[in-house]
Amino acid sequence: xxxxxxxxxxxxxxxxxxxxxxxxxxxxxxxxxxxxxxxxxxxxxxxxxxxxxxxxxxxxxxxxxxxxxxxxxxxxxxxxxxxxxxxxxxxxxxxxxxxxxxxxxxxxxxxxxxxxxxxxxxxxxxxxxxxxxxxxxxxxxxxxxxxxxxxxxxxxxxxxxxxxxxxxxxxxxxxxxxxxxxxxxxxxxxxxxxxxxxxxxxxxxxxxxxxxxxxxxxxxxxxxxxxxxxxxxxxxxxxxxxxxxxxxxxxxxxxxxxxxxxxxxxxxxxxxxxxxxxxxxxxxxxxxxxxxxxxxxxxxxxxxxxxxxxxxxxxxxxxxxxxxxxxxxxxxxxxxxxxxxxxxxxxxxxxxxxxxxxxxxxxxxxxxxxxxxxxxxxxxxxxxxxxxxxxxxxxxxxxxxxxxxxxxxxxxxxxxxxxxxxxxxxx
Numbered sequence: 305x306x307x308x309x310x311x312x313x314x315x316x317x318x319x320x321x322x323x324x325x326x327x328x329x330x331x332x333x334x335x336x337x338x339x340x341x342x343x344x345x346x347x348x349x350x351x352x353x354x355x356x357x358x359x360x361x362x363x364x365x366x367x368x369x370x371x372x373x374x375x376x377x378x379x380x381x382x383x384x385x386x387x388x389x390x391x392x393x394x395x396x397x398x399x400x401x402x403x404x405x406x407x408x409x410x411x412x413x414x415x416x417x418x419x420x421x422x423x424x425x426x427x428x429x430x431x432x433x434x435x436x437x438x439x440x441x442x443x444x445x446x447x448x449x450x451x452x453x454x455x456x457x458x459x460x461x462x463x464x465x466x467x468x469x470x471x472x473x474x475x476x477x478x479x480x481x482x483x484x485x486x487x488x489x490x491x492x493x494x495x496x497x498x499x500x501x502x503x504x505x506x507x508x509x510x511x512x513x514x515x516x517x518x519x520x521x522x523x524x525x526x527x528x529x530x531x532x533x534x535x536x537x538x539x540x541x542x543x544x545x546x547x548x549x550x551x552x553x554x555x556x557x558x559x560x561x562x563x564x565x566x567x568x569x570x571x572x573x574x575x576x577x578x579x580x581x582x583x584x585x586x587x588x589x590x591x592x593x594x595x596x597x598x599x600x601x602x603x604x605x606x607x608x609x610x611x612x613x614x615x616x617x618x619x620x621x622x623x624x625x626x627x628x629x630x631x632x633x634x635x636x637x638x639x640x641x642x643x644x645x646x647x648x649x650x651x652x653x654x655x656x657x658x659x660x661x662x663x664x665x666x667x668x669x670x671x672x673x674x675x676x677x678x679x680x681x682x683x684x685x686x687x688x689x690x691x692x693x694x695x696x697x698x699x700x701x702x703x704x705x706x707x708x709x710x711x712x713x714x715x716x717x718x719x720x721x722x723x724x725x726x727x728x729x730x731x
């Protein structure tokens with residue numbers, strides 16, 4: 305057995321496979337691939353199968369030695385905020401149902417109807433199209449082979465590693481939290497579809513709650529009964545050391561494995577969990593206008609997810625700062641204030657700050673000014689405890705006076721690439 309090396313795959317990359325039993329698809333499309341999936345985070349990908357659109361763990365995706373895997377990436381790099389949009393659109397489709405008839409029509413050359421349901425190549429093509437990138441002429445109807453032949457993509461050598469029979473047995477014996485998540489998500493969406501069959505994903509579910517107050521008791525009950533609200537407990541129970549600086553220091557396993565985990569975490573220090581903050585802000589906005597119990601329950605969930613994401617990041621940061629400080633300089637994700645990517649995040653999670661920063665930059669005629677008052681000089685700080693103060697905001701550019709003001713407001717601010725996190729030590 306083999307699997308793709310996680311570190312060789314970047315967000316936005318497309319993986320194609322040709323598994324045994326898929327010869328009919330390949331024959332019909334005169335191609336060599338039969339399935340497509342998109343990477344959305346370190347070790348995580350999304351695809352559409354008969355079970356619907358799901359996020360899955362690349363480490364658990366094992367291939368027989370005879371199976372073929374292909375790795376593609378955009379031939380011309382795009383701005384980070386555009387790629388972030390691609391990933392956001394893919395995540396938004398999680399839970400959407402699979403359309404076997406339309407998948408068949410894409411192979412047969414029939415181009416209607418065009419429903420909201422998905423199949424593997426449609427999912428990948430659509431999320432790129434929503435971000436303004438047309439990989440194929442028709443994103444609604446295309447085959448995996450059509451995608452593979454896209455002139456906008458380039459093939460990359462596939463990096464795989466052998467998985468021993470002992471490890472395969474170990475993985476199969478372990479519980480799979482991803483499957484539990486799929487089951488819970490499907491249960492919640494099934495409840496929503498019992499009210500409105502047109503619901504495909506959680507965005508549709510939220511729209512339903514806005515338009516149909518009678519759907520709220522049904523969906524709230526499903527959120528509770530499915531276990532959806534408590535799935536995070538599986539992760540924290542299985543890996544408590546990821547969220548506690550004292551526990552990670554007591555780990556006795558191979559230091560290189562722990563080091564790799566921490567590096568993988570800080571590489572996506574803020575982008576990896578920004579979706580939790582975005583969802584939290586959106587749900588709070590919904591709840592302020594529509595007092596639905598379902599919104600309240602999801603707000604509590606996302607408050608926890610934002611907090612856990614912060615703890616995981618800061619524990620990894622602190623451990624590396626003590627044991628491998630040079631890794632922070634090489635790998636720590638730093639999102640520069642006023643960059644296009646910074647605005648793409650802050651516009652969604654803290655729009656007042658984004659507007660204030662734009663005004664300061666425009667008024668002073670330069671981007672070296674303070675995020676709050678527009679004064680110079682200003683330095684860049686990462687926000688350590690954003691979960692409590694400004695969820696999702698990755699960094700601020702501040703003058704000395706505003707640093708003290710914000711610290712007085714409870715913001716824990718650390719200059720980029722320092723070696724210690726006093727906030728965590730105090731925990």
